[in-house]
Amino acid sequence: MQTPDSTSSPAMVIVGAGHCGGRAALALRTAGWQAAIHLVGDEPHHPYERPPLSKDLLTGDKTAEACALLSDADLLEARITRHVARVTSIDATARHLTLSDGQTLPYQSLLLATGGKVRTLRIPGGDLPEVMTLRNLGDAAALAQRLTPSQRLLVVGGGFIGLEVAASARKLGCEVTVVEGAPRLMGRAVPEPVTERALALHRERGVRVLLGVSPQSITRTATGVRMDLADGSSIEADTILAGIGIEPDLALPQAAGLAVGRGVLVNAHLQSSVPGIFAAGDVAEFPSVLSGQLVRQETWHNAETQAAIAAQNMLEGELAAYTSLPWFWSDQYDHQLQVMGEPALAASSTTRTLDDAGGMVIFYLDANNRLVGACGWGQTSRVAKELKLARTLVERRITASADVLANPATKLKSLLSNAA
Ligand SMILES: Cc1cc2nc3c(=O)[nH]c(=O)nc-3n(C[C@H](O)[C@H](O)[C@H](O)COP(=O)(O)OP(=O)(O)OC[C@H]3O[C@@H](n4cnc5c(N)ncnc54)[C@H](O)[C@@H]3O)c2cc1C
Structure with a gap:
């Protein structure tokens, strides 16, 4: 194993080169940090915005390049060192971390901006290649390839991403069915009068929406795949999208000794329970400014605004508190x-x-x-x-x-x- 490279110390290190990580790296430089900034992420792309993945990018109205948050030139200008690797362990006592390519990076402050990993359908047949998920550019490209006119798409999960994909697929001329286990769409985050209007809109635009039914198994047929539902009915499709949410991957922070709950637990300054380590974005569980209750937000706004606060506090000057109110949007048709x-x-x-x-x-x-x-x-x-x-x-x-x-x-x- 390589020993920490003391010549590059002190350094700011960010784990996760997604929305929050990318924004935080830039904010560190803008705030005046002069020494090294390492941005480590396991996706092959520079940081990009995910909202278009289920919307304009899927319909072909936006390119992957247009989703980018940082270009090669931006990274160069801001002197941000980008590592395409996975962080496999953090030594919080020695303040260094190990990458999947064997490198070891020392840090002065560390930000965990690792987002979440998509839930998969844990039913028989849930691992067939026709069953897809949507979290990154690769997923979007693979899904887009299958959404050609008259293709039958079955969306499992009537949440935001499932419904956005349903709307995009209708635009592309697909036959779309949405299966939601709850009695209404978009769960508890959205009040009933609005979910009723959204349901009416999807039905009006030709989506078959089934509420209160859950999938039991998936089998391959001569013409595609068949999903059997708990009520005894079944649906034939060419592609199934599991839009059933994400979960933060807490193995890395837990192994490093950080306190975790439904995410990495942080205070209002986005500091974790371990000195020098911060968390922000989808992975962070933080006290809500209105109620003080611990919340985790999976939104563009949260990633964007927590990045700035985390970066400021990593610099160990005057601590800033995260006071932004939650906000998110969803575009459907x-x-x-x-x-x-x-x-x-x-x-x-x-x-x-x-x-x-x-x-x-x-x-x-x-x-x-x-x-x-x-x-x-x-x-x-x-x-x-x-x-x-x-x-x-x-x-x-x-x-x-x-x-x-x-x-x-x-x-x-x-x-x-x-x-x-
Ligand atoms: C399809 C889709 C549509 C969306 N639409 C909307 C919308 O309309 N409105 C809205 O408000 N929000 C939307 N969101 C949510 C928003 O995009 C996310 O909240 C935001 O991307 C979170 O940013 P993040 O940086 O916390 O996580 P991410 O952007 O997910 O970045 C985390 C990165 O960390 C990497 N990583 C994880 N573990 C490691 C490790 N150990 N080592 C190295 N790298 C690691 C991941 O691969 C990933 O690249 C959407 C999300 C998706 C997926």
């Missing part, structure tokens, strides 16, 4: 869904109708009529401006009565001055 803040903390809610085409925002208020969250839905071109304003209102935690928020005559902009 020409519609957009947004959820902001923490609707679960609400004492009451009120609905504002945005247009005559089903556009709406549900605002969530605490007991003092202070906004703690909102969920918006509608045709993107018609509701984008209102959803942006709703997000600003939630971010500023304005106080307003339910009636005022629901009244279409109230200009949302006029409420901005009610900031808490």
Whole structure:
């Protein structure tokens, strides 16, 4: 084994060259760190944004190059050393880590931005090659190849990614069925009135949606694959996409002695339980700014904003706290869904109708009529401006009565001055 290279010390090391890792590497340099920055990731690509993988990239409206967050030139200019390797162990006492290519890297501060790995279908036949998952560029390219007109796609999981892929596949002319085990789409993160509208939209656009049914087994047939369901029925398809979520891979941090829960446990400064090691992005479980409860966010916004805070705190100057409110969006056909803040903390809610085409925002208020969250839905071109304003209102935690928020005559902009 190689010994740590003392000439490259002190160094900042980031494990995971995805969205959060890429952004953090750049932020370290921008914040003035002069010595080495090592960005270690096991994908062959430079950091890129994942949202297009289920949307524009899948439909061919965006290229892989357009998803990139950092180019060769950016890495060179920022003097970021990129390692295409897997980190296999961390020695938190000696402050160095070992890579799958045998290298050992010392660190002054270390950021874990390792995201999550996709859940696979653990049923008989779940490992057939026709059963796919979607997390990276390679997965998207493989899936795109199969989504040609008239191909039969069966999506298991009516969550955001499953529904986005269903919408993209319809655009590509595929026959699409979605199977969801719960009684409604998109789980608990989205309120029922919005999930009802999304369900109606998918059915209107030709997707067969089955709720409350779970897959039992998959068998190859002469013409494709057949999935048998718990209710005794079965569905034939050419391709199955398992869109059943991700789980952080906690083996590495656990072996290094870090406290873990549903993710790597960090405080408001994104510091783990071990000095010098931080975690951010999908892998981090952190205290919510509104409730203090531990949460894990699998969103673009979380990866983007935690990267900046983690980088600042790795520099060991004045510690910054992560105070950003949750926010995510999902694009399905020409519609957009947004959820902001923490609707679960609400004492009451009120609905504002945005247009005559089903556009709406549900605002969530605490007991003092202070906004703690909102969920918006509608045709993107018609509701984008209102959803942006709703997000600003939630971010500023304005106080307003339910009636005022629901009244279409109230200009949302006029409420901005009610900031808490
Ligand atoms: C298809 C898809 C669509 C999405 N759409 C939306 C959307 O519309 N809106 C939204 O808000 N969010 C969306 N997201 C979520 C968003 O993209 C993620 O939250 C974000 O990418 C998380 O960034 P991250 O850096 O934490 O993890 P990632 O971007 O997953 O990066 C982690 C990286 O670490 C690498 N890694 C893991 N372990 C190791 C190791 N031991 N050694 C080296 N490398 C390692 C992984 O291979 C990966 O490259 C989408 C995600 C996907 C997959």
